[in-house]
Amino acid sequence: MDKLADRLRDDAARIDVSISDELDHRIEASLRAVTPEVEPPVRQPARSPLFWWASTITGVAAALAVIALVNMQAPEETQIAPPAAIVSVPQMIDINAESVMLTAPLQQELENLQSDLKKAEEKVKRDIGL
């Protein structure tokens, strides 16, 4: 310790105080009149940790099941798209098909149309060398 610290410590000791009997009684009486506050009890969790683990696992499993279900259904939806492209093929064929006069009854017209379609198909097959 240096000189200043020594002097400060000595000077503090030179401050002469004492607890008077009156103050002593006063303090003791006031302490007896006080009830110390009790530490509030630590709140226990309402459910055990096992419960939380079980709910977490159940939730994760449910989420995985939903994801798997969605992924299994997805390819079927994509297979629906190609027929739309096939539908467009007859439109190409119609360009070269003979026009049909709608003068006969509907059944006859249908047969004529089917016959024309067949002819057109054969013509296309011949053109592409099948």
Place this chain on the structure above:
Amino acid sequence: MSDELQLIAAAKAGSADAFADLVRGYRERLLRFLLTRCASMADAEDALQDTLIASYKYLHTYDPRWRFSTWLYRIAIRNAAKLRGPDLVEIGDLRDEENGPLQQCIADSESENLWVTARQLLSDEVFAAMWLRYAEDMSVNDISKALDRSQSWTKVNLMRGRRALETKLNSAAERAYG
């Protein structure tokens, strides 16, 4: 378990006797400290009583990682500030009192008590830091906890306090020796 911890445990359980034993050794030290911060001996005694009551009442909040004295001084500092209040007595009034409570309790000596000089020179908090360091021999860590300040603040202000006192002492010595 140390005696102090045993007394703390008994006091927490509601034993006023255990608490009285626990604080018996601190009462005079606290009163001496409070005397430097209050306007009169009566105020210092009231502050001591309030400090002990509050520490008994809220003993359950005491953290054993702290030194018990650090915790007590922290409560004492707050109580003294509360008792004095910002509008009741100005710090300057305490400093200028020639027959103030501190002066009355200082034994006659050839040299002036350095704590009276410190009271005149230093702010409230710096004075408290100096007191806890040199009169109570507390560590910087404990002082910063008691004053609710950072350790760097405590170190810097202890240094400033020392420098102010040394400057005052040196100028007094120069005057004395012409």
